[in-house]
Amino acid sequence: MTVEKHPPGGTIKKVGSTVSNKTGTWRTFRPVVDKEKCTGCGMCERFCPDGSIVVNKTTRKAEVDYDYCKGCMICAEVCPVKCITKQVEEK
Ligand code: SF4
Numbered sequence: 555m556t557v558e559k560h561p562p563g564g565t566i567k568k569v570g571s572t573v574s575n576k577t578g579t580w581r582t583f584r585p586v587v588d589k590e591k592c593t594g595c596g597m598c599e600r601f602c603p604d605g606s607i608v609v610n611k612t613t614r615k616a617e618v619d620y621d622y623c624k625g626c627m628i629c630a631e632v633c634p635v636k637c638i639t640k641q642v643e644e645k
């Protein structure tokens with residue numbers, strides 16, 4: 555019996571390589587924060603699966619990193635004051 559050898563898939567060859575994979579290009583919807591209404595509670599930051607929204611320590615307002623945000627809109631779902639709106643991404 556012949557055993558075929560295949561190259562391994564899904565291998566991360568270099569630590570930190572995900573930084574160069576700008577997943578924001580996958581996005582269909584864009585979360586937009588209304589800074590006037592944002593209370594800086596940090597719920598969006600806690601629930602974002604990609605670490606793409608953070609509360610700025612100086613302004614105490616949420617900011618989205620659009621280079622990596624995939625547009626799942628979980629942040630908008632969990633925001634207690636509903637200040638994140640869903641917009642169709644312009645490509
Ligand atoms: S849309 Fe999803 S990936 Fe983008 S900031 Fe909100 S929770 Fe994170």
Ligand code: SF4
Binds near residue numbers: 587
């Ligand atoms: S969950 Fe809403 S109110 Fe809280 S920091 Fe995020 S955007 Fe601001």
